[in-house]
Amino acid sequence: MIDPAAPPAISLIGVRKSYGRHVAVKGLTLEIPPGELFAFLGPNGAGKTTTIKMIVGLLQPEAGHVAVCGHRIGANGLAAKAALAYVPDQPFLYEKLTGREFLYFVAEMYGLHRAERERMIDSLIRRLDITEFLDQLTESYSHGMKQKVVLAAALLHRPAVLVIDEPMVGLDPRTVRSVKDLFTEHTRAGGTVFMSTHTLDIAEALADRIGIIHQGELIAVGTLDELRRKARREHSLEEIFLELTETGDG
Amino acid sequence: MADTAGVVASAPRLGLLLRVRARTVYNRVGQAISDAPIRLAAAVFLVSLIWLGLYGLFRLVFMQLSRTPLEATVAIPMIFNFFFVAMLALLAFSNAIIAYGALFGRSEASYLLTLPLSPLDVVSLKYLESLVLASWSVVLLGLPLMFAMAETTDQPIFYVLFLAFFLAFIPIPASLGMLLAWGVARFFPRRLTKAATITAAIMLVFTIASALRALRIGDTAAEVWLRSFLNRMGFVQSALLPNNWAAAGIDHAVHGKFSEAARYLGVTLANAFFLSWLAVTIVSKYFDTAYDRATSGRSGGKRAAAEASGGAAGWVFCYLDAPLRLVAAKDLRTFLRDPAQWSQLTILFGLLMLYLTNMPTLRLEFSASGWFLIIPFLNLCAVSLILATFTCRFVFPLVSLEGQKLWLIGVLPMRRGRLLLAKFAFSMTVTLLVAVGSMSLAAYMLHLDVIWTTIHLVVTFGICFGLCGFSVGIGARLPVFGQTNVARIANGLGGTLNLLASVALVALVLAGVGVATWRCRNLSPNTLPDARSLLLCAASIATSIAAGLWALRMGARHFDRVQV
Numbered sequence: 001m002i003d004p005a006a007p008p009a010i011s012l013i014g015v016r017k018s019y020g021r022h023v024a025v026k027g028l029t030l031e032i033p034p035g036e037l038f039a040f041l042g043p044n045g046a047g048k049t050t051t052i053k054m055i056v057g058l059l060q061p062e063a064g065h066v067a068v069c070g071h072r073i074g075a076n077g078l079a080a081k082a083a084l085a086y087v088p089d090q091p092f093l094y095e096k097l098t099g100r101e102f103l104y105f106v107a108e109m110y111g112l113h114r115a116e117r118e119r120m121i122d123s124l125i126r127r128l129d130i131t132e133f134l135d136q137l138t139e140s141y142s143h144g145m146k147q148k149v150v151l152a153a154a155l156l157h158r159p160a161v162l163v164i165d166e167p168m169v170g171l172d173p174r175t176v177r178s179v180k181d182l183f184t185e186h187t188r189a190g191g192t193v194f195m196s197t198h199t200l201d202i203a204e205a206l207a208d209r210i211g212i213i214h215q216g217e218l219i220a221v222g223t224l225d226e227l228r229r230k231a232r233r234e235h236s237l238e239e240i241f242l243e244l245t246e247t248g249d250g
Numbered sequence: 251m252a253d254t255a256g257v258v259a260s261a262p263r264l265g266l267l268l269r270v271r272a273r274t275v276y277n278r279v280g281q282a283i284s285d286a287p288i289r290l291a292a293a294v295f296l297v298s299l300i301w302l303g304l305y306g307l308f309r310l311v312f313m314q315l316s317r318t319p320l321e322a323t324v325a326i327p328m329i330f331n332f333f334f335v336a337m338l339a340l341l342a343f344s345n346a347i348i349a350y351g352a353l354f355g356r357s358e359a360s361y362l363l364t365l366p367l368s369p370l371d372v373v374s375l376k377y378l379e380s381l382v383l384a385s386w387s388v389v390l391l392g393l394p395l396m397f398a399m400a401e402t403t404d405q406p407i408f409y410v411l412f413l414a415f416f417l418a419f420i421p422i423p424a425s426l427g428m429l430l431a432w433g434v435a436r437f438f439p440r441r442l443t444k445a446a447t448i449t450a451a452i453m454l455v456f457t458i459a460s461a462l463r464a465l466r467i468g469d470t471a472a473e474v475w476l477r478s479f480l481n482r483m484g485f486v487q488s489a490l491l492p493n494n495w496a497a498a499g500i501d502h503a504v505h506g507k508f509s510e511a512a513r514y515l516g517v518t519l520a521n522a523f524f525l526s527w528l529a530v531t532i533v534s535k536y537f538d539t540a541y542d543r544a545t546s547g548r549s550g551g552k553r554a555a556a557e558a559s560g561g562a563a564g565w566v567f568c569y570l571d572a573p574l575r576l577v578a579a580k581d582l583r584t585f586l587r588d589p590a591q592w593s594q595l596t597i598l599f600g601l602l603m604l605y606l607t608n609m610p611t612l613r614l615e616f617s618a619s620g621w622f623l624i625i626p627f628l629n630l631c632a633v634s635l636i637l638a639t640f641t642c643r644f645v646f647p648l649v650s651l652e653g654q655k656l657w658l659i660g661v662l663p664m665r666r667g668r669l670l671l672a673k674f675a676f677s678m679t680v681t682l683l684v685a686v687g688s689m690s691l692a693a694y695m696l697h698l699d700v701i702w703t704t705i706h707l708v709v710t711f712g713i714c715f716g717l718c719g720f721s722v723g724i725g726a727r728l729p730v731f732g733q734t735n736v737a738r739i740a741n742g743l744g745g746t747l748n749l750l751a752s753v754a755l756v757a758l759v760l761a762g763v764g765v766a767t768w769r770c771r772n773l774s775p776n777t778l779p780d781a782r783s784l785l786l787c788a789a790s791i792a793t794s795i796a797a798g799l800w801a802l803r804m805g806a807r808h809f810d811r812v813q814v
Contacts, residue, residue, distance in 0.1 A: 017546075019546050056364045057538075058363055058542075059546060081364060081366040084364075088360070092360065094270065094358075095274075096277040096278045097270070097273060097277065105270050108266055109365055137281070
């Protein structure tokens with residue numbers, strides 16, 4: 001299913017970004033192959049969201065470059081954006097559209113044919129349990145409802161790369177389970193999930209590899225076992241995270 | 251995984267974006283009709299009222315001018331020139347604000363940037379949006395002007411040409427506004443507050459300079475002053491300015507010179523298309539960079555400013571007890587840190603100051619007649635209406651904005667309703683400062699006597715009290731908790747009711763003072779008005795204060811009971 005000659009799903013090479021005198025991301029280099037679920041961890045203000053915004057093309061790196069599926073963001077931004085979907089921590093929906101109208105809009109944006117669109121929407125509304133409120137204006141949705149619709153919209157065109165910031169906030173346990181299953185299926189089908197989260201249990205359970213960013217630098221990256229070896233601890237991801245980020249302070 | 255990259259990367263999506271926008275408008279209108287018909291009716295009523303008022307004003311001006319055809323020949327093109335130059339400045343400024351918010355401020359722009367859309371599609375959409383919003387000026391200002399003016403001509407094609415000139419003119423300020431917004435984002439990222447401060451400072455300097463110039467020619471005859479004024483404003487008639495093309499074209503249309511009018515229309519249209527193309531091309535080409543710079547900044551340190559504003563608040567609100575003083579100080583800081591709030595107040599009152607400081611040129615004309623009281627009364631009307639606008643837009647949402655923090659206020663060791671006192675004190679302080687300042691300046695410039703200066707200042711206080719009481723009280727009675735957007739809170743049912751109540755209150759108070767002014771119009775300065783006139787003024791002020799107190803009490807009672 002995954003072409004071994006395919007370019008990395010996400011590639012960041014020597015990426016740097018600063019806000020005034022504050023350097024948010026310092027020369028970050030990271031490659032994520034297709035079919036991987038990558039969890040991106042870090043304390044508040046470590047540079048996670050800045051990195052994500054550079055991957056999806058919202059911010060431009062001052063140095064280095066970012067590519068998605070071999071398409072450089074900036075130079076070939078449209079092709080890169082066509083290959084990815086982004087779910088921010090504060091999901092955006094047009095308030096005066098219904099959830100269904102929003103899904104139709106996204107489907108048309110990505111050039112889905114009618115039959116494909118209906119099939120995908122039917123499947124996703126069933127999996128995410130959004131039938132009940134899908135025909136109401138989105139302004140009446142709770143955070144969890146919005147998150148579900150935005151997730152459905154992101155998965156609609158089966159993106160090669162799904163970038164998601166705090167995916168489980170506001171979701172009920174049943175939906176959390178559905179989302180976990182959707183992510184797993186997505187990566188099995190050759191898609192890549194780049195997930196930023198503070199929920200270490202989910203990262204521990206789902207991620208193929210984990211990256212920890214601290215004060216703008218990637219201080220650790222690897223599988224859970226590799227991180228354990230690096231931290232010289234045989235414990236949970238929480239303890240490894242605390243150990244590594246504490247070391248980074250010093 | 252689906253390979254959609256090739257499919258979507260090359261396809262323009264402007265049509266899809268416009269269809270979605272049309273759908274949101276359709277849903278919005280449908281919702282307004284089904285959920286809030288009273289609000290919709292009130293909005294239509296108020297717009298019609300403004301429309302009729304403007305029509306009456308324009309008609310009066312044209313009828314006066316038509317009595318003296320010679321003067322009309324000179325004055326009508328001049329009026330149009332000033333009208334279009336004012337439109338040019340106001341629309342460019344409002345389009346800049348709209349475009350900045352739409353391109354660099356709203357979450358929709360972030361969302362669209364993550365989609366496979368070319369910046370050209372996004373910028374074109376936002377440009378068309380700002381054009382449509384700006385076109386409201388045609389409905390609100392252009393149509394009354396057109397109908398009033400149509401009575402002076404018997405050419406039916408005038409209507410078509412007038413609308414054509416308006417529509418051809420609007421893209422020019424819209425393009426300039428979009429370029430201005432892009433320039434601020436690109437070259438002054440995250441310095442909007444600073445830019446707004448500089449703009450306010452420039453306006454202040456300009457106002458003072460105008461005042462000095464006006465004072466210099468204050469003793470000359472009106473005819474000399476008019477000639478001097480026209481000389482100073484001669485630059486607006488430059489052949490290179492778009493206001494001149496539109497004004498000259500309409501003037502030709504009125505006089506049946508259609509080939510000349512068509513030539514000016516062609517010039518206006520060509521420039522509108524060129525500027526639109528230029529603005530959309532430049533902004534879309536460098537949109538990514540501008541967006542990056544506009545959103546890459548960090549808020550500067552506020553510690554020193556916080557200490558200063560805290561100290562100032564402690565002094566200004568010394569009459570409040572400690573917890574209320576802290577809430578008022580918090581509101582003052584929020585006000586000072588939100589350029590949208592203080593810049594609008596500065597602009598509104600800045601323009602008023604500009605007008606007021608040019609008043610001395612009128613005093614010789616009006617002091618001898620009954621006008622010496624009428625002009626100050628009209629100033630009072632202007633100040634009151636601006637105050638009503640400000641309180642409805644910014645004071646009304648104050649209580650609703652506390653909705654997210656009601657859990658905190660709910661556990662404070664004080665009655666929740668007392669919080670309204672802090673909101674009231676804060677809004678009274680801000681509005682009184684600017685309103686009393688403006689009215690004092692107006693009185694000084696017109697050499698108004700002490701008696702009427704005192705009456706106007708007390709009336710201003712009464713109106714401030716009533717308007718702030720209404721906005722805080724109705725804001726607490728009909729809050730919109732959970733909403734953080736000030737505009738949406740102000741546009742809700744409570745906001746609309748507050749607007750209607752505020753306009754009614756201002757009308758009532760001004761009617762009382764207006765009758766008193768009319769009764770005393772022939773009195774010589776420094777003569778005490780008769781008892782009935784004084785009673786009318788006192789009753790108006792008392793009504794305003796009583797209404798404000800009633801609204802505050804009603805709001806406090808409800809706020810005490812509201813479930814957190």
